[in-house]
Amino acid sequence: MKKLCLVFLCVLLSTSVMSVFAGGANEKPDSNVIELRFLAMAQAAYSEQNVNDMTADFMKANPNIKIYTEFVPYEELRNKTLLAYGSNNPYDAVLIDDIWYAEYVDNNMLIDITEDIPKSYKNGVLAGGWNFTTKNDKIVGLPWFLDTMYLFFNEDMLKKAGYDHQPTSLEEMVEMGRTIKTKGIVEYPFVFSLAQAEALICVYSNFLEAFNGSFQDDEGNYIIDTSGLEALNFLLAIKDEGLLNPNSAEYLEEDVRRVFSSGDAAFTMNWAYMYALAVDPAESSLTKNSVGIMVLPGAKGIKASAAMSGSMGLSVLNKTEHPAEALAYIKYLSSKEVQDTYSNLQLPVWEASYDDPAIAAGREMLVGAAKKAFSIMNVRPSDPNYQEASAIFQQYIQLALFGDLSPEEALSMAVNKVREIQ
Amino acid sequence: MTNPPVRHYSLLIAPMVIIMGAVIGWPLIRTLMLSFTDATMMGLNPISFVGLSNFQKAFSDSGFISALKISLIFAVSVVTIEMMLGTTVALLVNEPFKGRNILRALLILPWAIPTVVNAIMWRLIYNPEYGALNSLLTQMGLIDSYISWLGNPDKALVAIIFADVWKNFSLVALIALASLQSLSSAQMEAAKIDGANAIQRFGYITLPHIIPSLQVALVLRIIEAVKVFDIIYIMTKGGPANKTRSGSIFVYQEAFTNSRMGSGAAFAVIMVSLIVILILFYMRILMKKK
Incomplete structure (x- = not known):
């Protein structure tokens, strides 16, 4: 009887463990849908809700792309990006602080998107934005928000x-x-x-x-x-x-x-x-x-x-299997239309937005200071x-x-x- | 009724051994392996074997030596104060008085509070603008103006030690109190009849009785205190000017901030070795006494 109990316990334990590993085996992913993982920062602006809303709109316009967003505090953002990059499950697109770009570029982690940025896009963004997303004359990220103290x-x-x-x-x-x-x-x-x-x-x-x-x-x-x-x-x-x-x-x-x-x-x-x-x-x-x-x-x-500068940009990581889709996604997030829509707490990176009375309404002093700062701001050391x-x-x-x-x-x-x- | 064969015990304990081996043993072996390499956080480049150079670096790194000193100062201070305070409180709440049971129940509260919550609570208490400590000391006339407890290199570590003592002395008190419960009242009565005063009764009867329990508390607290990370990281992140950066925080920074997993692992191995030496030292004393 005791032996029977022991055998029963062992079988129970084995089936429990196996069921954990077997989980999801019945789920068949749709082979036509491209899945992307995006890592961003939990903060006041753009808030998680803002980013998820932007992402939902992007997925609606691109039904063949499914984006999984993740948010971590600023203090964890770099470490999580690097650790995931070294693992078998890296992110496709990430948010990057301007002081981390040199390190990421030094480790060849970012895709060169110079040829993918039209001249109109480049000219439309405030000059300060390209200072930190351009390394060795190559554009490796899109300015997402510009800030200074x-x-x-x-x-x-x-x-x-x-x-x-x-x-x-x-x-x-x-x-x-x-x-x-x-x-x-x-x-x-x-x-x-x-x-x-x-x-x-x-x-x-x-x-x-x-x-x-x-x-x-x-x-x-x-x-x-x-x-x-x-x-x-x-x-x-x-x-x-x-x-x-x-x-x-x-x-x-x-x-x-x-x-x-x-x-x-x-x-x-x-x-x-x-x-x-x-x-x-x-x-x-x-x-x-x-x-x-x-x-x-x-x-x-x-x-x-x-x-x-205390700005941040969006980049596509080199290990992504879907660079075109990841780039389309970050271009959408940093587009003028999206940035103008969510500009209540975060000012856009687009120069033309600062001449829009609707953007400046109620905060003329801040917008005036921002426009001036973004045209002159320097960056902290570019050092891996x-x-x-x-x-x-x-x-x-x-x-x-x-x-x-x-x-x-x-x-x-x-x-x-x-x-x-x- | 006969006892079950020994092999049945082994079979029952096997799942626990396998799980412990997976979650503790393997990471420990992996850390040891990493400590002899130049591995980085991203693992982009091939990992090279570097022999003992990470360990040589550790012992010549003034930052690591300084962090180890801070860990030891912290450990010696908190463990000493907690043992003395905990024992005293246990003796007090062992005496009969009104409200003793409520006090005993309250005693567990500081220890039950998660370290993160305790650290945030003490950060608020120490706040230089509206903190309760500054308010209290000002009202008592002990200070003229509010003090920045955690922003001052001479006061920050002391402030953290105080916060840790408040949380952990109750563990020592509870262990000592449990031991005091089994102390024979007849023995104490006999000592009283023989003319022993309170100090003699404590020295010859109470203390020898609770020492084995206090030794358990001592070893637990030493291990926890030497590897301190959370309370310091939340209260000061190792500042100001690295004056509260403990060994564990140094290891974290080396591995994750500086992306040097190899040397970070070597520093971690040294930290673990230090704790193992302390435990072996304790075990040796214990075995000698037996």
Whole structure:
């Protein structure tokens, strides 16, 4: 009897295991339907719902193509793309941050679509979009959304301090902050996202651009130990003067948004998404008229404005078995018609859209700033090892901000360390 | 009634052994194999055997050494505090008083909270703008202005240690309390009659009685604390300026951020070896006592 029970248990276990592996064996895929997998980012704009709606419309127009969309947080997007690419089940099309393009191209992961982009398409997209999707003179992606860290300012505080205009230079911005603090309008006029994360590099690189500095020279050698000193000294100066919120070293973008929206800062830097939230009474204590947005002004006598790209593009991966269909899909997602339709939270990449009153309605200041930023914005280093280099810069810039190292020592040590990994 | 033959036990345990081998044994062997190669995350290029160079790199990498130190500082601190606090709390709730049962039930709550939730909760408590800790300390007059606990290189690790202690001391307390339940009251009465004071009773009767249980708690907590990842990753991601980057976070960054699976695996093997050494050390002490 006991033996019978044991045999029964073994048979039960075996059938259970086999049923797992046999699952789906009866499903016969339609051989006429092409299946594609698309990996995107879970975010506010374009939201998952937006992307799924766009995809549904594409599939309706192309009944022979079925798209499976997947969404992951930004922090997981690169790792998931790379891990899947190394597996037997890679994605056909993916969303790529501008700082990852060099690495993907270096590993020959992206399809060259230069010949597939008509001149009218190329000319129609804002120039800043092609800066990061073009590598070695080849187009390897379509700009999907363009963004930069804008300077947000509290107009009410500026007025109280006696200013009726936006800052025209970094020096004037600091002077305004000084007056705001002296008059007791707010304790810390500036708040930036300087936690050990990519956000720190985004803030720093905008100031680097404002001082006309650069991470790399034309040969790709890192030179911020010399060209990046003014930007770091600038951040240190406003910190030492008590103008910068000391909690900045812990803050990411959402933290600075909350501080600014609570009326506890006169200036901050953040992505475009903050504008809609800063003027939303449910999310902010500020009125619409008190929220100002502009491109970061440059240092006096050096340049008028500065912007560093924080954009993303769509690309077709080399391992896809259906490159034409995958390209058709990403072209549809980035088409002007689709982008204009879903432009309520994400501005289009098409130049003509910015002259459309319907797109600008209710956010003229943001649209004006965006149009200016996208025509001048530069990109962060084009380096296959960027992720690692960025982590090193984050560490050493923080060490300088904490006073553990002088700015010269910090940037010099960082550059030496980056050279080691190169 | 006769016991079933031994081979039947083996047959019944076989599925568990097979599953454990598949989900633990194979990944461990694969990690060990990877640690001798230059494998990358995408696996695009042919993998080459590099011998011990990944291990040599590990011991000359100041970042990894620093991360190991942080893991050890964290482990020694949290385990020491948790053992002392847990034992003290167990002794307190073992005494008869009104509401003791409710307190015992509440004691399990911190340990039952998932680490992710605990980390997010403490991030809110430490928030430099509206955090409860700053508010409390300001009202008590202990600080003049709000402090950035997680943004300060000198305070961040201490803040994380405190958050981990709050979550895990209750495990030690519960294990110690379970052991105290089996302590004979007659033995304590006899000691009292013999004139032993409270400290002598604790030193000669209570402590020797609960030590075997505390040793189990100790080894569990050491293993968990040395390989700490989640609470730090959620609270600071290893910052500020890498001052809270533990060994496990370093391994993750090497393998996934830097795309170097080979050296990431070597660092992971070193971490596992460190934990195994600690366990063997503990086992040796235990065997000697037996």
